Amino acid sequence: MPSLAPHIASVPASGIRRIFEIATELDDVISLAVGEPDVAVAPHIAAAATAAWHRDDTDYGPNGGIAPLRRVIVDKLASRNNITVDLEQVWVTVGATQGLHLAMQLLLAAGDEVLIPDPGYTIFTMNARMLDATPVPYSLTPDRDFMASLDELERLVTERTRVLIVNSPSNPLGTVFPEPVLRELLAFASRHDLWVISDEVYEYFTWGEPHVSLAALDTEDRVFSVFSLSKTYAMTGIRVGYLVTPKGLAATMRTMQEASISCVNTPAQHAAIAALTGEQHHIDDARAHYAENLRAATALLEERGIRYLDPHGAFYLWIDMRHATDGDVAAWAERFVLVDRVAVAPGSAFGRSGEGWIRVCLASNENDLLEGIRRLPA
Incomplete structure (x- = not known):
């Protein structure tokens, strides 16, 4: 049997999915490991997809998406x-x-380096390895309020560095980079002529610190922005997001899309139009629900003497379990789901700096969330 491409062996498995898969084989598990909103998709969104199916609007669409959806996204980007x-x-x-x-396919060749946040979303490292590029972590640590250090970035950048990834609001930390920090990161990218990929999936969920889009500050056309409807509109399984590119890449993008997915399924795109143009109060309701969960969860953590990072965005809690994990939080998380029947994401799944921490999803039933926290070792 022929061998796989040598670099594929370096692609790490998802430590989050590992816990999720164990949990699916067990009964009575409190699931706090994956970022799954517990609110239902709004009826007008489901109705739009259903209508598309009923009228047989199921043919191939343009590579970039159907024009009505793209126009709605253009308007949303301008207004929000x-x-x-x-x-x-x-x-x-x-x-x-x-x-x-x-975005990473467009920008990275074999041997290139990409600067990724640590802790950071697991896909950043996985994608880099899949492309035979090298992920270079820049640390987000408590002593710097989990903000990027320009001094560290200057030490890490090399002649092979091509891309800087920025994630605000952060998954898993919930940190939100204020505008001055974003401007410093753009200036750093400009000094070293780097592309920037800005992951803004949790843009609608911030607690106090306003969300600022990097591309709004970009004057050099070096930012690729990634957005999603999954978390905002509880559409995780519908699978609609969008990539916003610098100017002049249309022909290349058509080729890339055709070679990878051809197009996104049409009923899902009609659901996305309904989501973006319909009433939005269900987003406010979800935000209020997650904020109340955050208040209740942090009160219980403080009562139990467990340290945590107070998040300014997204819908996660980053909890310090170093007192219980004995230097291997991934193994501890497996035991925790098997014995205590609570699934949490081990911090080490998000990078070396996450060792000893766990990520808990706030977008869940409040009773389940609080019971899961009660089962944590104090």
């Missing part, structure tokens, strides 16, 4: 994100996951 783009800069993707991979 302060980003002015034309239709040919917006590319509808199979969730933000494909959008991230597509």
Whole structure:
């Protein structure tokens, strides 16, 4: 039997999915490991997809997405994100996951380096390894309020560095980079002529610190922005996101999309139009629900004497379990789900800096969330 490409062996498995898969084989598990909203998709969103199926609107669509959806996204970017783009800069993707991979495919060749946050979303490292590129972690640590250090970035950048990835609001940390920090990161990218990929999946969920889009500050056309409808509209399984590119890449993007997915399924795109143009109060309801969960969860953690990072965005809690994990939080998380029947994401799944920490999803039933926290060793 022929061998796989040698670099594929270096692609790490997802430590989050490992816990999720164990949990699916067990009964009575409290699931706090994956970022799955517990709210239902709004009826008008489901109705739009159903109507598309009933009228047989199921043919191939354009590589970049159907024009009505792209126009709606252009309007949303202008009104909410302060980003002015034309239709040919917006590319509808199979969730933000494909959008991230597509951006990295465009920008990284074998042997190139990409600067990724640590702790950071697992896909950043996985994508880099899949492309035979090298992920270079830059640390986000408590002593710097989990903000990037420009001094560290300057030490890490080399002649092989091609891309800087920025994730705000952060998964898993919930940190939100304020505008001055974002401007410093753009200036750093400019000094070293780097592309920037901005992951803004949790843009609608911030607690106090406003979300600022990197592309709104970009004057050099070096930012690729990744967005998703999954978390905002509880559409995780519908799989619609979008990648916003600098100008002048339309022909290349059509080729890339055709070679990878051809197009996103049409009923899902009609659901996305309904999500973006319909009433939005269900987002406010979800935000209020997650904020109340955050309040209740942090009160219980403080009562039990367990340290945590107070998040300013996304819908996760980053909890310090170093007192219980004995230097191997991944093994501890497996025991925790097997014995205590609570699934949490081990911090080491998000990078070396996450060792000893866990990520807990706040977008869940409040009773389950609090019971899961009660079972944590104090």
